[in-house]
Amino acid sequence: MEPPLRLLLIGAAGRMGKAIVLAAAADPAVEISAQLNRGDAPGSAFADCDVVIDFSHADTIGDVIAACLTNRKPIVIGTTGYSAAQLGAIEQAATKVPIVLAANFSVGVNTLFWLTRKAAELLGPEFDIEIIETHHRLKKDAPSGTAKRLAEILCEARDLTYDADVTHGRAGTVGERPSQQIGMHSVRAGDVVGEHTVLFAAPGERLELTHKATSRETFAVGALRAARWLTGQPAAIYSMEDVLGL
């Protein structure tokens, strides 16, 4: 039998970190070789692992990339809320080590990505599009990384531009809705793990695609699957759709 894959978990004390510790304990193919939290000295943790998994905070990424490049380690990145500069640094690092960057590791959400692209292509520009996402009150970034990815997919399918055509909420006398606009709405409430709806509406009909996560286990199991898939891949940036072969 292959020895278990050794994982360095960054952000281990967080909600997702704890879910990954639990999922890894139930998976004989992996083991957590070290856990790092805010303020911990990494010591030899990067050198002594096979894959690094990061579910912490966007501002951690500079240090993680530097250590992974020094030690030539693949990275599974689940953290969201990166700036354009931070995303640029991730893309640059992916020319040297393999990286999976996924705003959402659930199989259901990655199927939602596929269905959203297909629906936008089939329904065409006659249908208005709105995205509604709901998360727990402690979430730090908005809109969610998953909602941003949905908007990117819709922009690609409709030949739109994220910065010009995605509008975040509405207030005041905003006037009639431009047909090419994509509305984005972030709800923050209670302990909701994560819900995403893509709404397509035209005169006389409405189609809604909705995914509801009821437990973080789905993200944790997906992140472990991504870690196993990533070992042996050449340096590049990969999505969860690549991991799942969608």
Ligand code: NAD
């Ligand atoms: P959280 O606030 O519960 O946990 C984050 C943890 O990271 C905390 O324990 C914090 O101390 C730690 N941390 C912060 N800075 C650090 C540093 N420099 N070094 C090491 N640890 C550090 O948050 P969460 O709900 O677990 O979410 C974490 C991230 O994962 C967020 O960006 C969230 O949006 C994202 N997320 C992604 C998915 C996915 O499927 N990709 C799913 C859920 C959450």
